[in-house]
Amino acid sequence: MSRVAGPAFLDRATPPTTFSLIVLTGIAAMAMNIFLPSLARMAEDLGTRYGVIQLSVGLYLGFSALSQIVLGPLADRFGRRRVMLAAYGIYALASVACALAPSIAVFLVCRMCQATVHSGIVLARAMVRDSHGEEEAAARIGYVTMGMAVVPMLSPMLGGWIDHAVGWRGCFWLMAALGAGGVALILADVGESRPCGFARFGAQLRQYPALLTSGRYWGFVIATVAAAGTFFAYLGAAPFIGAEIFRLSPEALGMLFGATSVGYFTGSFLSGRLSRARGVRAMVLLGTATTTGAVALSLGLFMAGLGSAASFFGLTVVMGVGYGMTMPNATAGSLSVRPDLAGTASGLGGAITIGAGAGLSALAGASVGPVRGVETLLTIQLGCALVGLAVALWLRRLPALPPYANRES
Secondary structure, three states: OOOOOOOOOOOOOOOOOHHHHHHHHHHHHHHHHOOHHHHHHHHHHOOOOHHHHOHHHHHHHHHHHHHHHHHHHHHHHHOHHHHHHHHHHHHHHHHHHHHHOOOHHHHHHHHHHHHHHHHHHHHHHHHHHHHOOHHHHHHHHHHHHHHHHHHHHHHHHHHHHHHHHHOOHHHHHHHHHHHHHHHHHHHHHOOOOOOOOOOOHHHHHOOHHHHHOOHHHHHHHHHHHHHHHHHHHHHHHHHHHHHHHOOOOHHHHHHHHHHHHHHHHHHHHHHHHHHHHHOHHHHHHHHHHHHHHHHHHHHHHHHOOOOOHHHHHHHHHHHHHHHHHHHHHHHHHHHOOOHHHHHHHHHHHHHHHHHHHHHHHHHHHHHOOOOOHHHHHHHHHHHHHHHHHHHHHHHHOOOOOOHHHHOOO
C-alpha cells in the first residue's frame, strides 16, 4: 500500500499533525482527573456519600477499557476519522449532561459516556502508525505522550481553581467546550490516515488470528502492562505512604507526587529523540531496565534502613523516565505486527493496560500499611518491573519484522 501524504496543519486531505494529536490526546487525558479536587463538594451537592461519587473514577476507567475494545475495531473497519469524530462528539454532549446533572444516577451514567473520549488516545496512536514506519512512529508517539504527561499534572490544579471560582459544574462546562473544540479540530485538520478499511467485518475478523496468536504482539503488550503496573501501583499507594508514613503536608505531598510526571515527560522526550536511531526493541529494553534499576535500588535502601521520602520520591522520578521510554516504543511495536489492524491492536492493548493497571492500583492501595508499607509497594512494583525486563530481553532476541509487517500502510 502506498504511503499517505505527509501531515499538513489544517489540511483535511492529510493525516493530523503531531501538534493536533497532542491537543486531542490532552483533551482526553484531562477528562480523567480535572474534577478530582471537587469530589467532596460534588457529593454534598448531589446528595450522596463520598464513596458513591468516587465511582465516577472507577466506572470511567472500566468504560474506557470497554470502549477501546469496541472502537478500535470500528476504526479499522470504517476509518479513524469518523470514529474519532463520533467519540469526541459524544464526549462533548456527555460533558454538558454532567454539568446539568440533577442527581448522582444521571451524573454517573453521563460520566461513563464521557469515557468514549479515551479512544482518542488509542486512535491517535493508530494514526501515527498508519503514516509512519515503526521507529518513526515510536518517536512521534513519544512526543504525543509528552502532552499526556503534562496535562494530568496540571489539570487537578486547574479544576481546583474553577471549583473555587464558579463551582464544580464549571469543570464539566470546560470539558464540554474542549470536546466541541476537539470536534472542530478533527473536522479542520484530521484527514483519514487509513481510507481503505476492510470492506466487510467478516474479512476483518478473518485477520484476527494472525494478530491474536502473535507472540511478538503479546510480548509488547505485556511490556506495556508491566510498565504501567509499576506506575499504577504507585498511584494507588503513594498518597497513603506520603501522608501516613512520611508525614508530609498536603502541599509537599502534592508537589512530590506530581514530580513523577516530570520523569514520564522526560522519558517520552527521550523516546522522541532516540527511537529512530536505536529502534523500538532496544528502547523498550532500556526503559524497562531503567525502571527495574530504580525500583530495586529504592527497595534496597529501605531494606537496609537507609530509605527516606527523598530517596523514595526521587527514584520514582527515575522510574517515570523508564516508563516514558517504554510506553511509546512498546505501543509502536504492538501496532507494527499487523498495521492493517492497528486500531484493534491499540484498543485491545489499551484496554488490557487500563484493566491491569486499575487492578494493581487497588492491590497496592489495599496492601500497604503503617508497618513496612513502603517495602510492600516497592516489592509489587519490582515484580512488575522484572516481568517487563524479562519480556524486553526476549523481544530483543527476535528477528526483525518481515517486510509485510514493517511496510507503511
